[in-house]
């Protein structure tokens with residue numbers, strides 16, 4: 001058996017409903033668990049960005065990327081190793097004040113991790129830590145040891161690539177240019193609605 | 208009719224039908240129901256331009272659309288209601304996905320405000336179909352219709368073709384909208400015509416020119432890309448012998464001297480041997496299915512592999528590729544051909560002969576000139592192929608009948624084989640044959656099937672009866688689920704677990720539907736029966752009672768290296 005490794009996949013897609021479902025189905029088909037998933041708007045209008053991490057084999061990752069890239073409304077999907085990206089994650093810890101006060105080194109612990117205190121009430125405080133997944137794991141373990149964590153949540157990994165340009169910008173630019181060149185060469189009859197996206201189209205009509 | 212863009216308000220149903228007509232649709236296979244009634248109502252005003260064929264089961268509509276698409280090259284269309292009508296098309300959608308067949312399935316859906324309440328016949332069809340089609344979309348407002356239809360047709364037929372599903376809610380069907388003719392030829396997230404890397408072309412051409420023992424694998428991509436002429440120029444200029452996948456059998460005439468027949472598990476021995484002897488293997492529009500490669504770990508290890516495909520996800524998927532050539536093969540083949548030099552390869556090409564002779568002696572001659580009294584599948588297929596001058600469209604079902612038809616039918620024209628390759632869907636043949644007959648009324652359509660598969664979509668006899676659809680159906684009746692029985696015989700100690708079938712009298716069945724028919728038992732009647740079938744106007748049902756326990760040979764047993772074939776048993 002091939003070894004499992006941790007991979008980070010970044011997917012850019014159109015902002016249509018149902019895409020998350022289609023992407024998730026690719027993982028289900030191969031019985032690969034998603035370790036973390038973050039979906040948000042990207043720097044481009046109407047383009048959504050998925051940051052997905054999973055532990056699997058190189059062979060599976062290849063299949064996963066091919067299958068995701070095949071989805072019609074996916075612009076592109078690529079896989080990165082830790083050297084190719086800057087990654088980070090945010091976690092919130094809700095800590096009950098009782099246990100906290102009983103333990104003198106706690107504040108030193110929190111400072112050591114570069115946390116922010118977001119909220120303080122007589123019963124609890126909310127502490128935020130952003131950093132690597134390992135840091136978050138380790139802080140959680142230490143706080144858990146004193147049994148003071150009442151709630152815990154983490155955002156899932158987000159990442160930007162190390163290369164200077166967003167690859168997807170390049171890609172879309174090239175595609176559009178090639179299409180326009182082709183149109184010049186073979187002017188097709190009829191009005192083209194190719195560049196009208198579904199969302200825009202509805203707003204047009206409602207105006 | 209006035210088709211100009213204007214501000215006339217029409218119902219969504221009307222807009223849908225006008226959009227279909229604008230996409231060049233002339234035939235629709237369908238079945239009505241509550242969630243699609245408004246479209247069926249509007250259809251009555253378009254009967255002059257849209258020929259709607261009422262099938263007897265929605266699976267039939269989907270396969271008929273596939274048959275239509277495969278024979279014509281245009282997307283096939285099927286129209287069904289929501290819920291069960293929609294789910295009955297699933298097998299056809301999945302089949303079209305695996306075989307890259309462009310179909311557009313339009314299914315009714317309950318009104319938007321009812322969705323999510325488990326209303327009568329509510330099925331989340333978009334979600335169900337997403338993993339088995341190229342694009343699935345729910346139209347929830349009448350304004351989206353023209354856009355969605357334009358996108359559906361563009362997606363279905365461009366790039367690597369495939370099925371598209373449109374669910375259309377009842378409110379979208381009855382609501383008013385403006386009909387605008389939309390034309391789509393670009394979707395930024397979808398590269399239907401990938402950029403060709405000239406370096407790869409140069410590398411591939413150099414490798415082919417330097418090859419001593421090149422061998423080409425021809426796939427359906429050549430038919431889908433309408434690159435039959437380009438392929439011919441390519442192999443002829445380079446003197447390149449080739450074998451075809453099941454779906455690629457009609458890309459070139461069977462009699463062409465470079466055409467060495469079929470690849471794979473039941474393919475021609477010479478091809479499988481030469482795959483493992485060649486120095487350069489050039490795959491065009493095929494995907495190295497496991498039925499073609501046999502044991503992957505011993506497949507063409509010695510060869511430099513060049514793979515031409517339009518779908519980037521196929522490159523390097525199943526076999527490691529040395530030179531991937533991404534792009535539309537009509538273009539890439541032309542670019543390669545320009546760079547080929549004429550090389551004399553007669554010795555290499557002649558070396559196929561030995562294996563062709565061996566196969567002829569051990570397999571083919573016994574099939575075509577059998578010593579026993581009982582009819583054999585191969586001779587029946589051969590008789591039909593000859594009687595049509597090898598000009599017919601071959602449609603097959605799945606099983607031994609499929610493999611025998613593929614092996615013994617010959618082709619002279621492109622787009623002449625319609626069979627379920629990737630899915631192996633029993634019950635495919637009759638409805639796909641109906642579709643092919645509508646797509647190509649100028650050609651003879653011969654539909655081969657087994658006694659098992661026939662009974663999976665036999666209800667379409669009703670469709671054939673109603674429209675007197677000229678399909679020439681040939682049942683190879685062995686009273687067994689023969690393909691499975693063969694495996695049981697060879698690999699499960701002849702334990703025939705549930706493969707023997709007690710069948711109805713198929714002659715009475717055909718006559719109940721008013722379909723002219725004939726049963727052949729004796730060899731001496733075969734040619735006359737085939738003649739009668741072809742001379743009869745309209746449909747005909749010919750039942751050939753063939754040897755019950757015949758095996759399809761040669762065969763690469765599962766797990767074997769592809770060239771390690773059983774020749775007799």
Ligand SMILES: Cc1ncc(C[n+]2csc(CCOP(=O)(O)OP(=O)(O)O)c2C)c(N)n1
Pocket residue numbers: 604605606607608609630631632633634656657658659660661683685687688689690691
């Ligand atoms: C829908 C479906 N069910 C089951 C199978 C498995 N299967 C493949 S071939 C075959 C036997 C087909 O028997 P028949 O139609 O009589 O054809 P024959 O092989 O005898 O020519 C079966 C059961 C299948 N391919 N498709």
Ligand SMILES: [Mg+2]
Pocket residue numbers: 657658659683684685686687688689
């Ligand atoms: Mg049978």
